Amino acid sequence: MHDFWRALRRNRLAVIGGVVVACLAVLAIAAPLIAPWDPNRPDVKKILNPPSARHVFGTDQLGRDVLSRMLFGARVSLAVGFVSVGIAATIGILLGSTAGYNGGMIDATIMRLVDLMLVFPRFFLLLAVLAFLKPSIWTIMAVIGLTGWMGVARLVRAEFLALKEREFVTWSQAVGASGIRIVWRHILPNAMAPVLVAMTLGIPAAILTESGLSFLGLGVQPPFATWGNILNEGKDAIELAWWLSLYPGFAILLTVLSYNLLGEGIRDALDPRLRRSGAAVASRAR
Amino acid sequence: MFAYTLRRLLLAVPLLLGITFISFMVIHLAPGDPVEVQSGDMTERNIREAYKALREMYGLDKPLHVQYWNWLSRIVRLDFGRSFAPDGRLVLTKIGERLPITLLLNVIEMLIILALAVPIGVMSATRQYSTFDKVTTIFVFLGFATPDFWLALLLMILFGVQLGWLPISGLRSLNWEYLTFWQQQLDFLSHLALPILVATFGGLAGFSRYMRQSMLEVVRQDYIQTARAKGLAERVVVGKHALRNAMLPIVTILGLSLPGLIGGSVIVEWIFAIPGMGQLMVQAAFERDYPVLMGNLVIVSTLTLFANLAADLAYSLVDPRIRVGRRR
Numbered sequence: 001m002h003d004f005w006r007a008l009r010r011n012r013l014a015v016i017g018g019v020v021v022a023c024l025a026v027l028a029i030a031a032p033l034i035a036p037w038d039p040n041r042p043d044v045k046k047i048l049n050p051p052s053a054r055h056v057f058g059t060d061q062l063g064r065d066v067l068s069r070m071l072f073g074a075r076v077s078l079a080v081g082f083v084s085v086g087i088a089a090t091i092g093i094l095l096g097s098t099a100g101y102n103g104g105m106i107d108a109t110i111m112r113l114v115d116l117m118l119v120f121p122r123f124f125l126l127l128a129v130l131a132f133l134k135p136s137i138w139t140i141m142a143v144i145g146l147t148g149w150m151g152v153a154r155l156v157r158a159e160f161l162a163l164k165e166r167e168f169v170t171w172s173q174a175v176g177a178s179g180i181r182i183v184w185r186h187i188l189p190n191a192m193a194p195v196l197v198a199m200t201l202g203i204p205a206a207i208l209t210e211s212g213l214s215f216l217g218l219g220v221q222p223p224f225a226t227w228g229n230i231l232n233e234g235k236d237a238i239e240l241a242w243w244l245s246l247y248p249g250f251a252i253l254l255t256v257l258s259y260n261l262l263g264e265g266i267r268d269a270l271d272p273r274l275r276r277s278g279a280a281v282a283s284r285a286r
Numbered sequence: 287m288f289a290y291t292l293r294r295l296l297l298a299v300p301l302l303l304g305i306t307f308i309s310f311m312v313i314h315l316a317p318g319d320p321v322e323v324q325s326g327d328m329t330e331r332n333i334r335e336a337y338k339a340l341r342e343m344y345g346l347d348k349p350l351h352v353q354y355w356n357w358l359s360r361i362v363r364l365d366f367g368r369s370f371a372p373d374g375r376l377v378l379t380k381i382g383e384r385l386p387i388t389l390l391l392n393v394i395e396m397l398i399i400l401a402l403a404v405p406i407g408v409m410s411a412t413r414q415y416s417t418f419d420k421v422t423t424i425f426v427f428l429g430f431a432t433p434d435f436w437l438a439l440l441l442m443i444l445f446g447v448q449l450g451w452l453p454i455s456g457l458r459s460l461n462w463e464y465l466t467f468w469q470q471q472l473d474f475l476s477h478l479a480l481p482i483l484v485a486t487f488g489g490l491a492g493f494s495r496y497m498r499q500s501m502l503e504v505v506r507q508d509y510i511q512t513a514r515a516k517g518l519a520e521r522v523v524v525g526k527h528a529l530r531n532a533m534l535p536i537v538t539i540l541g542l543s544l545p546g547l548i549g550g551s552v553i554v555e556w557i558f559a560i561p562g563m564g565q566l567m568v569q570a571a572f573e574r575d576y577p578v579l580m581g582n583l584v585i586v587s588t589l590t591l592f593a594n595l596a597a598d599l600a601y602s603l604v605d606p607r608i609r610v611g612r613r614r
Contacts, residue, residue: 116304119594121586123552124567128313128579131571208433212553215435216568235439235557238454242443249436257431 007269014265020258028074037065039072040223048241058243060233069225070248076226077255080141080210081203087145089199092152093188099153100160101183111157114150122147126209130218137220140213144206152198159191193270200263204256211252227252291599298591305587306361306580310354313576344370361584367577369570377581380566387457388555388562395482396543399489406490407497408532411505412524422494429491438484438557445480453477455559481558485551489543496539501532534604541597544589 008014027034037055043063051058057066099110125147133139163169164187172182213219214228215235222229227248234244341347345356360367366377410419446454453459457477458470465473504510505528513523552564559565563582570578 116301119301119587119590120305120308121583121590124583124586125309125312127552127567127571128309131568132313132574204431211433212435215433216553216556231433231436231439238439238442239447242447245436245439245443249433249439252433252436253428253431256433257427260427260430 004269008265011265011268013261014269017258017261017265020254021262024074024255024258025078027071028078031071031075035065035068035071037068039064039068039225048237048244050241051243057247058241060230060241060244061237066230066243066247069230070227070251073225073227073230073248074251074255076137076220076224077207077210077252080137080144081207081259083141084144084148084206084210085199085202087141088149088202089152089195091146091149093156093195095149096153096156097160097183097188097191100157101164101179101187103161107157110153114153117147117150120147126213127218130213135213135218135221137224140210140219144209148202148206151202152195155194155198156191159194160187163187163190197263197267197270200259200266204259204263207252207259208256287599287602291595294595294598298588298595301591302584302587306358306584307354309583310357310580311350313574313579314350314353357580361580366581366584369578370575371573371578377577380578381563381581381585384561384563384566387560388564391478391481391485391560391562392551394478395485395489396540398482398486399493400540402486403490403493403497404529404533404536406494407499408501408524408529410494411498411501411532414502419498422498426491426495429488432487434484434488434551435553435557437487438480438554441480441483442557452479454480457560477558481554481560485554493536493539497532497536500535501528504528504532507531534601537600537604538597541593541600544593544596 041064043059046055046059046063047061049055049059049063055065055067057070060066060069095110095113099107126143129143130139160183169182169186172186177186210219211226211228211231214226215232217229217232219228220226230248231245234241234248237244338347345353348356357367366381368374368376369380406422410416410422413419442454445452453476457474459465459473459477462470462473510523510528513527514520518527552568554560555562555564556568566578567582569575570582
């Protein structure tokens, strides 16, 4: 654990990513306190005003302040990211550990289900479900989570296959611990590292998916602001208001980039073997 | 090898059944009804009668499992049915119209990506931690993090609105008919420029990363050291021995991205108003056009399964060390 923190701290990009991630979380939580304007109050006297001292990122078609809308949009993006990844990780861990620990028919059945979900054209499923259901933040979270658990299930299963042959598991079985206890207390904690990495990298992926869906008009519905649906409005005003398109997209870019840097940093710090062999190759190549 | 192919083909059948069954249920159980959408502007009594007649005509009055069975037995005979949209045309005709432009876009895009990603990946792997490697790594991270629709918007604003160099939507200009043949081709290409640029940017990041990763792994293999020890020129070691082996995973990834070529990029087609498969799918979803949606799904998922199989087979053909038949 100590090694992990030291390795992570030494990775400058990961630290920057982590700081940005933390700042974003603070901004999102404090949005009602720091937003300079009411994000949903239209003002006909200020339609599509370019950025100025009063409205730093300008105003939209209804005269609402873009910066305030973006701050509230950050809440949606982060909430969707966390909750949908939470759903995906829960399903993935449950199914992956069941498959990996039991093996046999149970394993085969679960893995066929994983195969099925992997060949499923994901965007089709999202499109079909969201076009038919009434899109809301909850449907978005559920749909992204329910279609994104396969990677975690595979990871957990692979870890379980390796770990269940180890001595500490055999010993627990020998002293009569129940299957659930062995899985929960002994194997799972040892299998969590790759899951954590997958989750950190899953959050930005979910944020990108959400913003794409919102952009298509299938995500969280107006008047609630999300980065995706501000961009959707930006598309309609593309010849009049560049600021509507520029800033929300940049917020998505920054968020996704920071999570990716942090996630990659965590992975490298957790797996010193990879890092060292990488360095070895480098020195050999020179 | 033959037995393996056969087994995989047999396995594809239950997978396809599962995919179509789940989607059929999801689409049909969801609230909303194609008939409601069509009968917007009639009087009340007419509506009720027309509603019943239409539902009977489309077979929507029957229980769901019967509907699925009917649909399935028609699909097996390659009868994709007719669209629910007012034009009522054959689903296959509709898809047939959309497919060429989506394919054209994606093939061009794929060729550009490969032509750039392979050399970039090789260069940054052989010069790991050099300035070039660092710059491309930054580019890759930016590529992963950039939402394609945002990039599209920015390029539209820059090249379409501010500079006015390129058109920002559709495939043809309004005065298309009055242009000479070569001007028409040029007009067409200029409409494709921005969509291709956007689609290439995202894919390039992924592919060059895979190429770099794969190359890094190959470079540390013993046979590469052997090749160097034999005194072969570095150019031969990298360009021939290493590159060939490093290309293997790329073959698989190419196979996996094939269905995407057919499905089209929904977002890019939507932004640039390109009448391709992606746009058809979005329209069908909004209009609850069940036959078009299901037809799309069958084609895309069948292709996915075959592409997976083809990638695995190609893999074993290119690399004699892999024997797919005797796995596990």
